[in-house]
Amino acid sequence: MNTAVITVVHGRASHLENQLRGLQRSHRVPDQHVIVAIEDPTVPETVADCGAVASVVRCEATGAHLPVANARNIGARNAISRGAELLVFLDVDCIPGADLIGRYREVAAQHEHRRAVLCGTVTYLPPAGRGGYDIASLDRHRSPHPARPAPPDGAVLNSTTYELFWSLSFAVTTSTWQRIGGFWSGYRGYGAEDTDFGQRAAALGIPMRWIGGAHAFHQHHPVSDPPVEHLVDIVRNATLFHQRWGWWPMTGWLDQFENLALIYRDQQGRPHLRSDPTLSAPCTSLSTTHACCTSGGHPASRGNHCDSGCSERFHGGREAHVEIPEGTLMREISRGMGPLSIDDDVAKARMFHLAQGVLVGLRRCAPEVVIGELIDAAQEFGVSPFVLARALVTAAAGGATTGIDAEAAMAVRRRWGDMLNYDESR
Numbered sequence: 001m002n003t004a005v006i007t008v009v010h011g012r013a014s015h016l017e018n019q020l021r022g023l024q025r026s027h028r029v030p031d032q033h034v035i036v037a038i039e040d041p042t043v044p045e046t047v048a049d050c051g052a053v054a055s056v057v058r059c060e061a062t063g064a065h066l067p068v069a070n071a072r073n074i075g076a077r078n079a080i081s082r083g084a085e086l087l088v089f090l091d092v093d094c095i096p097g098a099d100l101i102g103r104y105r106e107v108a109a110q111h112e113h114r115r116a117v118l119c120g121t122v123t124y125l126p127p128a129g130r131g132g133y134d135i136a137s138l139d140r141h142r143s144p145h146p147a148r149p150a151p152p153d154g155a156v157l158n159s160t161t162y163e164l165f166w167s168l169s170f171a172v173t174t175s176t177w178q179r180i181g182g183f184w185s186g187y188r189g190y191g192a193e194d195t196d197f198g199q200r201a202a203a204l205g206i207p208m209r210w211i212g213g214a215h216a217f218h219q220h221h222p223v224s225d226p227p228v229e230h231l232v233d234i235v236r237n238a239t240l241f242h243q244r245w246g247w248w249p250m251t252g253w254l255d256q257f258e259n260l261a262l263i264y265r266d267q268q269g270r271p272h273l274r275s276d277p278t279l280s281a282p283c284t285s286l287s288t289t290h291a292c293c294t295s296g297g298h299p300a301s302r303g304n305h306c307d308s309g310c311s312e313r314f315h316g317g318r319e320a321h322v323e324i325p326e327g328t329l330m331r332e333i334s335r336g337m338g339p340l341s342i343d344d345d346v347a348k349a350r351m352f353h354l355a356q357g358v359l360v361g362l363r364r365c366a367p368e369v370v371i372g373e374l375i376d377a378a379q380e381f382g383v384s385p386f387v388l389a390r391a392l393v394t395a396a397a398g399g400a401t402t403g404i405d406a407e408a409a410m411a412v413r414r415r416w417g418d419m420l421n422y423d424e425s426r
Contacts, residue, residue, distance in 0.1 A: 003086045003105055004032035004079035005096075008059075008071040010039060012092045013046050014132075015219050020052040021135050022095035022217075028102035032082055036075040038066055055082070065233065069183035069193045072167070076182060080174055087177055090216065091168040094122065097139050097215035099153075104171040104214050107156055115176055116207040117198075119159075120169035120214035121150045127220045138217045151212035159208045165198030169216040176206060184244075189233030192241045195249045226256040235263060235271050242270070 005023065009016050016035070023029060033054040037043035039061045047054045057078050059071045076087055086108050090096060100120060107113045121144040125133065144150035148164055151157040172180070180200050187193045201208060227234070234250055235257075241249045248254065254271050257263045263271045 001085045001105055001109055002032070002083045003030045003088060003101060004034055004082070004084035005030045005088045005090055005101070006034050006036070006072065006075035006079060007090050007092050008036045008038065008068060008075065009043055009092045010037070010061075010066055013042055015093050015221075016043065016046050017050055018095050018133060018135060018219060019090065019092060020047065020050040020054070022097075022138075023101075024050075024052065025098060025135060026096060026101050027098050028105060030088065030101055032079055032084060034075045034079045034082075036071040036078075038068075038071050065189035067185065067188070069187055070185040073182040073185065076177055080177075085174050086171060087174060088171040089167055089169070091218070093219045093221065094168055094216040095133070095135060095138060095219065096169075097142075097213075097217065099139075100169070100214045100216055103211055107209065107211050107214075108171060108173055113156060113207075113209055114173055116172075116209045117165065117176065117180075117201050118171040118214070119148075119165060119208065119210050120171075120216055121145070121148060121210065121212070122166075122168050122216050122218050124218045125220050133217075133219065139215070142215055144215070149210040151210055153213040155212035157210040157212070159210055160202075162198035162202040162208060163195060165194055165201070165208065167194045167197070168218060169214065171211075171214075179204060180206065186240055187237045189237070190227065190230035191234045191253075192237035192249050196241055196244065199245050226253045226260075228257070228260070228262065231257060231262055232273065235273055239270060 007016070007019065020033075023033065033052070035043055035047065035054050035056050036059050037056055038059045044056050047056060055078065057074060059067065059074055061067055072089060075089075079087055086105060088101065088104050090100075104118055104120070107118055121142075123138075123141070123143045124145055125138075148166070149157050149159060180197070183193050184196050184200070187196065198208070234253055238248060238250050238254060248269065254263065254265075257271070258265060261274065263273055265271050
């Protein structure tokens with residue numbers, strides 16, 4: 001069975017390199033590896049440096065949103081045109097276990113499973129040490145994500161909970177892929193396309209299986225909860241999903257956005273962005289350990305401030321409310337962005353909501369989350385993550401007028417000064 005691995009890439013060179021090395025160590029290597037590079041000219045060099053054999057396909061992005069669904073479809077078409085009979089989709093953050101390819105092939109060849117969507121288990125790795133991940137030893141450190149089924153090696157688990165489908169690691173035969181029709185490309189940016197794919201499979205009566213032994217390892221990268229930097233995408237894509245399927249996905253994030261006053265819901269439950277939102281810092285008790293206190297600092301329960309300089313007003317049990325007029329914040333963003341262009345209206349809206357998210361993160365005293373997510377978000381604009389992070393942190397602090405915001409900005413500056421002053425020329 002001709003087997004193709006399909007990977008979509010944008011700005012994850014080190015993660016792609018680890019994935020390539022993982023595939024090279026597989027007990028059964030794929031017949032093809034199709035890498036779809038979204039506006040990323042560095043991918044061929046990364047492939048060559050690893051001595052890997054892969055077909056790199058270019059995918060253009062229009063606007064500020066990454067066309068992830070379309071890129072996956074492009075990769076599948078390319079693989080099928082080269083004779084692929086089994087398509088294995090592997091997120092660029094995932095390093096395949098040694099048996100992943102072999103297990104997908106073995107199960108897909110069985111009559112009772114050949115029509116099914118095959119899903120693999122995933123271990124989320126901690127941050128890599130100074131020497132990076134030891135790929136050869138990963139299989140000895142499996143710890144599958146608890147929110148997904150994890151059958152033992154050699155087992156196959158039937159499932160009808162299609163909402164749990166994820167695109168980190170899955171496989172389908174070419175005929176099943178064509179029956180589903182691929183990923184719906186109407187979604188732009190972040191959110192909903194995986195859930196939509198699962199619902200399309202369910203509507204067609206296509207079975208879903210979880211495959212023991214088809215294990216992957218997700219490389220660490222910073223995340224935020226909720227992902228406020230993807231606010232616009234999530235609201236838009238959730239609305240599109242509701243129109244297609246009649247129920248709301250990502251309700252946990254939507255609830256958190258509403259609690260943060262970033263959105264409101266109308267009488268029909270539809271979420272809407274607030275153009276001039278009132279941003280609030282969630283109340284937290286003194287027993288809470290904040291993100292900025294977990295790396296050599298002191299838990300907030302030990303006193304009224306953190307090592308990073310957060311005052312008791314972050315932890316003292318009261319909320320801070322302040323309205324940030326869009327014009328004020330956009331002026332600060334324009335000043336902070338310097339040579340970067342934000343003339344496009346969609347990009348302006350995206351920048352505005354990103355800066356709002358920065359303020360929320362600062363008030364929650366979570367600078368690691370703020371900076372880390374901005375590094376990922378910068379990929380959408382094709383700019384240096386360090387430039388964007390520095391600009392938006394500066395803009396968010398400058399666009400606010402409260403002492404809490406000023407102290408939060410100072411805390412970020414003290415803790416992350418090296419990153420904010422990073423000089424890419426060195």
